[in-house]
Amino acid sequence: MTEKKKHLVWPDLAFMEFLTAIALTIILIVWGLLANAPLLEIASPTRSENPSKAPWYFVGLQELLVYFDPWIAGVMIPAIIILCLMVIPYIDRDPHGSGEYTFSLRKLAIINFIFGFLMWLILIFIGYFLRGPNWQLYLPWESWEKVKELEENLWSLNPEIGLISLIIYFGLGMMMPKLIKKDFYKKCGFVRYVIIMLSILLMYFVPVKIFLRLVFNIKYVLVTPWFNI
Amino acid sequence: MTTDINKTGISRRSLLQIAGWGSLLVTFGITIGSILRFLYPRVLFEKPSTFNIGFPDEFKTDGSTSHRVYENWKEEQSVWVVKERNRIYAIHAKCTHLGCTPNWFAEEGIFKCPCHGSQFRGNGVNFAGPAPRPLDRFKLSIGKDGMIIVDKSRVYTFKEFEKPEAYVEV
């Protein structure tokens, strides 16, 4: 690409940055004057807050605790997210759309990323705004005074059925692009293809599991002596 | 550009300049001032500077010595209370040389500073070592209830020892 037009950083960009900094300072000070940072009662190990919420940026993960065991929601999922984020540049070898906004050239990448990003935000929204005492769902206009009790009877799939359905989910998922769009596989190569599909399938597994839980009351898809999924 | 426009343009420009940069300067000034103010706490969690040491007649010299040094307040307040024949005064337990804490040797009747070897008599007057002047004293007064109050915020040096607030007459 040719360098069509260039601006001197000094003073043009520097001035913009300067104004941004001042604007942000103003916003922060006004915010700080209008709202005090929360300070609850002194920490007491004997009395839990109800609900006890994680900091808002982790509330999405906490929300997942409803659907997954802690080791998945709290450890595996964040670890996988971080890993997947890190490997993005190495698995997305499509040279199109580098350094510019484009949707048509990178449909798959953008759709999946936005999906994951929105999921993260939505889970935070649900966890932060819609969860009340005992981690029950409360709409924003509902009063927390009225205590809701947990009423559900959950069941788990048989280990055999669970295993089979997991295999079907991942197997079909893996095969699908290969069948539909053959050049995609070719472009990626085996290892990349597996990593891409695995991370995408894992990501979609989260809403699938939430769906199974909410609609069919399924607690675990796969029950094993060591862990449950 | 005509001269007219130029003239008004310039004056408006400079006004804007002054308003803009000037207020930025003010902001910096206020911020730095505020940060300095931040470093001066409004309340202290230090010990109060005055404390009670009891009634005057609780201090007695036994017949053998003319002085008696009470060490009861040294640990908490770094103060020795001394009873002389007819007066009581409070000595600051801080060497006038470089601020070490001397020790009281009752047998010898001498304060000795361990840091540089200054020595003081029982009344706090220096007689050996590098100390430039006798040990300082604190203000004493008698409270409403008749007890002696030591005020550590007011220090009396050698020349002021004879001031009436520097001791209590018995």
Next chain:
Amino acid sequence: MNVGATRRVAPTFIFMKLTRNKLILNAVFCLTLVAVIIWALYAEYDRPWKKFQKEKIQQLRLQDLGETDRCITCHQGIDKPGFSNKPQPFKTHSGDYLKHHKVEKFGCVTCHEGQGAALTVDDAHGDVKNWTKPVLKGSFAQSSCGKCHPMNHKLPLTVELKGAPVFIQGWKLFNEYNCIGCHKLKGYERPERIGPALTAIGSKVNRDWLIKWLKDPKEYLKNTKMPGPKLSDNEIGYMADYLLSLTVGNENPPTSPFFKGGIYSPLIRGVRGVPPPLAKGGEGEFEKGDSVEGKNLVKELGCLGCHMIDEKGNNFAPDLSGIGNKVNADWPYRFLKNPKAYDPKAKIPDFVMSEEEIQNIAVYLVTLKKKGREKGDVIPAKAGIQRDNWIPGQARNDITKVFTGQNKFLLKNINKGKKLVKDKGCTGCHEIEKLPAGYDAPPLDGIGSKRVDELFWGNITDIKKTLADWLMMKVMHPEKFTSDKIVARMPNYGFNEQQAKALVTFLLGARKDAVPVKYMKTLIEPDSPEIRGKKVFEKYNCLGCHKLNKKGGDVSVDLTKEGKKSRPDWLFAFLKTPYKIRPEPILKARMPDFKLSEKEINNAIEYLAFLSEIPYPYPFELKKEVQPEDIDDGEKLYHEIFACVGCHRVNGRGGQVGPDHTDVASRLTKEWFEQWLKDPQSIQSDVRMPKFKFQKWEFEALTNYLLTLGKYRFVQVKKTD
């Protein structure tokens, strides 16, 4: 880099070449910024406490209590006298609390709670979110007294804590109403149950009365501590059936419908081994009495010293106004015959009455009925067997049927009633069969530290969400906490607002936070002859009949000068076993036998000495020795010249108007006796004994004669061998 050579210094600031728009933008942004910064400055310096203190915050650092107390920043006059009339926050602290609780040692929040470190009105007083200890308003502040002066049930109710009257009243109410019967609180053990034992209630009351009583106890007895248990008509029926099945000799009714009859004989076994006169032969015995005589007896014996009949009398013992409605006709007779047989804990003293007297009183009592209380007026309970009434004999028949397994329907009711009795916590106050005491209500430990969100609010929305308001509601209207899910079991004791406040003050004092030991000062029971004696007098309601310093009843003698009058050894003997000092036909009143313990008697005697302002123990006088002839003179004067025997009696001879003189020397002190003989009216103005104006030898001789009578003598006859 080549500098200097082409150097031309720009005269203005670096952004000289900014366009006009940028300049304006810059100016707007920077001006806004400076405005915001000034706002921040203003916010920082606009602190409410600065109205009271310039730049300096006053604070107390209480290391031991872990508190930083800045209340004195605004409340500056708190420990300075002379500001009592100034408005808050300058006002001097009320009372002399600060005299004993130095501000420097206790600070403010130790007693008043609130947020000591805070410096705005709202924050400091704690009416804010995220601060659990708001300022205790008004008398609630007294609840903190219990932090350092712990109360418990072992302290007598006479304990005083000056400056905390409300708290102490609350503590007394807590004890009097036996809250500990159902709740638990550290330092308090379940005491003797305060309500009457219901072990044999079926022998005592009739069904109509019982049903009405269970519906609304206050309707029958205004001052009763019994709460309305808020039962449905059905439940009342079950409960009545159950309670009425508890008859004398039947304190363990069967609970299983598979109970096999035949082994149980309700009419034979008595309570605690004392068989009461319940055999058929006893029935109707009381009817022989005369109710008019009974009425007089009740008056003269001093029953009204403790009981109340038709608004007359005292409130120490149960009101008898409507007893005729309440009890089975034969019950007063049986009870008076042997009170302890019915209730071993009955406080009624032994009047040593004759059979005739008992019959008269019993008949009279049965006639005592309240208007509108007649049969038929009673709201019939829906449950249970529909019967117009439940007369004692029939009741016993029915119960016998139950026990022999014949009336299964009634048995079902009885079992339902029993369950109700357990559920409602009746056993907290009443002894019923051998049921465990009390319903296990939530423990009250640390209730004063409860957070609002730890409390159950049910459907209550119309009060402020504070702990104190919650407790007030709980004490005054516990039934309002019943919601669709939870039935509030606590009954309504009908406390008025003042009582409720006192109780809440006491409850707020049950806190979790501990005070360092050096702040603690345990209350000790005040002890003096006066207090010890008063306790005995109060326990046995002596002032129901006697007078002390113009207070008390006038059934019997004034005790104000009794210490001067009577010898302590005689008093001891008399209180141990009272007897009639004046002969019977003249005066029916008599000192009943309270079965006082020796310690109590001694306390009472010491108290009487204290009231007469004479030393205790008494100095014993030397005996005077007289010649036998001197006594003969006195005897002559007594029996013949002055004819004292016309009214008095000695050794079974003489009149019965005045007191018997046989034992006079043992009874009275010498000084009293002599004063009396000289001028009786100077001691008791309305006495009928005439003033004789004896000559000196006559006086001596009479004294010599009388004071040698009896066991303890001041005067001794010289032995002549």
Next chain:
Amino acid sequence: MKGKNLRNKITDSQIYKSVFRHTYTDTKENRTLQIKSNVFLHLHPVKIPSHAMKIRFTWCMGGITFFMFLVEVITGILLMFYYRPVPEYVYLDMKYLEFDVPFGIILRNLHRWAAHLMLVTIMLHMLRVFLTGSYKPPREFNWVIGVVLLVTTFLLSFTGYLLPWDQLAYWAITVGTNMIRAAPVIGHEGPFALLNKYNDVRFMILGGTEIGANALLRFYVLHIMALPAAAIIFMAVHFWRIRKDGGISRPL
């Protein structure tokens, strides 16, 4: 023209010239020098493409995040003057900060709100970088560093959350750290757990089996020292890489 003489004297002095190496004449050369000779400004290139000047292209999120970081550093350092990381004092210190320390409450508010804002902007920054495909060669590694910075920011915020020692802090951290308890292999309640309560990774992080004095001190040290140091180092690499990998996002 006395003033002018004085000014010239100052600007011609050796001291002045040793500090400011270029003149203030508004020339292209000086504008370039302004950027190049200033350690702070030279995070920027001298020139940038015009599209990068448009806020709708960059959203300015990276810059704002960095600015927030600076705010955090400044306010954080100031707050440390009144903060003692000991359970007995810490909550009271927060109260004192609110009630009596001059400008204490506003500083705490700034610190807290800027932290929240920083998390928002860093997430948006990542979204923007992804949408413009700016992780593509040669910038792959800088994306990875960006992810590391994202995680560091989360951890900074998370460790700071405990420091007020209130109920919110305590239970948020309890919930957060209890997830580690369930980590596979290294947590004592997770699948395939090898370790027990007293030697698993949660124990290491908290310095105990529950949140107490040790945990507070650890979180404090992480929050004020370890994590900011890491952040600064990675930021340096991040910025340097941006310059070296072709500057602002654009098709290469």
